[in-house]
Amino acid sequence: MNIGIVCYPTYGGSGVLATELGIALGEKGHKVHFISSSLPARLNNTFYDNVYFHEVRNMEYPLFEYSPYETALSSKLVDVITYEKLDILHVHYAVPHASAAYMTKQILKTKGIHIPVITTLHGTDITLVGNDASYAPVVEFSINMSDGVTAVSESLKNDTLDRFNITDEIEVIYNFIDNNKFYRQFNPALKARYGDPEDKFLVHVSNFRPVKRVLDVLKTFELVHETYPNVKLLMIGDGPERHKLEEYCRAKGLCNHIHFLGKKDSISTLLSICDVFLMPSAKESFGLAALEAMACGVPVVSSNVGGIPEVNINGKTGFVHELGDISGMAISVNKLIGNQATWDAFSQYCINFSKEFDITNIVPQYEAYYNRIRQATLDSVMAV
Helix, strand or coil: CEEEEECCCCCCHHHHHHHHHHHHHHHCCCEEEEEECCCCHHHCCCCCCCEEEEECCCCCCCCCCCCCHHHHHHHHHHHHHHHHCCCEEEEECHHHHHHHHHHHHHHHHCCCCCCCEEEEECCHHHHCCCCCCCCHHHHHHHHHHCCEEEECCHHHHHHHHHHCCCCCCCEECCCCECCCCCCCCCCHHHHHCCCCCCCEEEEEEECCCHHHCHHHHHHHHHHHHHHCCCEEEEEEECCCCHHHHHHHHHHHCCCCCEEEEECCCCCHHHHCCCCEEEECCCCCCCCHHHHHHHHCCCCEEEECCCCHHHHCCECCCEEEECCCCHHHHHHHHHHHHCCHHHHHHHHHHHHHHHHHHEHHHHHHHHHHHHHHHHHHHHHHHHHC
16 A cells, blocks of 8 residues: 655654654555655654655745744645645644645645545644644544544544534544564663662653643652652753753752653663653643553553543553542552562563554554555445
8 A cells, every 4th residue: 555644753752653653654565655754753863664755845935923834845745746646644633734635635636636634633623722622623624634544542532522513433542662672671770860770750751842741740759759869850851841840849848759851762761770651741632651651661640631531541551640639649659669579560560551552563553554544435436
């Protein structure tokens, strides 16, 4: 199959999923064409079989205060679909990719080309951006005009149906990880950089935005530290809340126990020296970072919002708590780090459960969905 994938090129979850999916499809013999404003981060200038990149270039013109990216994207899509003879177009994140895809479809119809479009919803395109009144009508229309729509969790599917008048079925295809990349690989020398052999390590990974409630991470750690003075915290990532976090550490005298590591491309080795992953988010459509930690044998203590409970199974892979329940999360952390047998059982369950989301199990679901939507489009065209 000849597949077009539209995504954001950044480290956000939608771009990561789209890129990893495209690479995996290429490995299976499909031709995959990425169309984006720049090379997606996960491609890393590495050569992958059957994977191609097409850059969308915006026109600079004094009349435009903001360059019309959606128009440039639609024009590029028309070009790529026409000359590369794509069989299907898969757009990730509704805004503005789904609406650009609709415009593309209408242009191509005048040329006798009928390209099926699949839109994958990732979370904030529905719960944040799509929920804004200035975008909502276009988001709803674009979703309904897609030939197929997928969501990365049951929670996100339900959110979409609650917020918009959706006329067709939404297929849930979960996010995935590659268990060949994320697995427990404990490195004593790495742990020694940040603490002693007997220390317990908590970890958090995010973009440090307010929605991640990163200050709750520090407050939970602070409570745990009162019971277990030998606990350490690794903060992986960066973002707008970092300054506030650093000020809190200094005010509380915790800086010797908390390490801000910044953004990291490969974190499986760091996760593997940790004991508990903290995710107190206010919104999560899925919780991919938690799943990556689980694959490395790290139990998760989280809020119970969005799709997190579909990934973090309470009492098995970790514990879930009401949003903002810092004391409850601290108690759960203490249960895990305070009893080796308990931690061992949770850790092993995490590893086993994470394999259900392995890329080898999820990619065939996308292939089957592509074929179904493609066949439905062909049948529709033939019936006219």
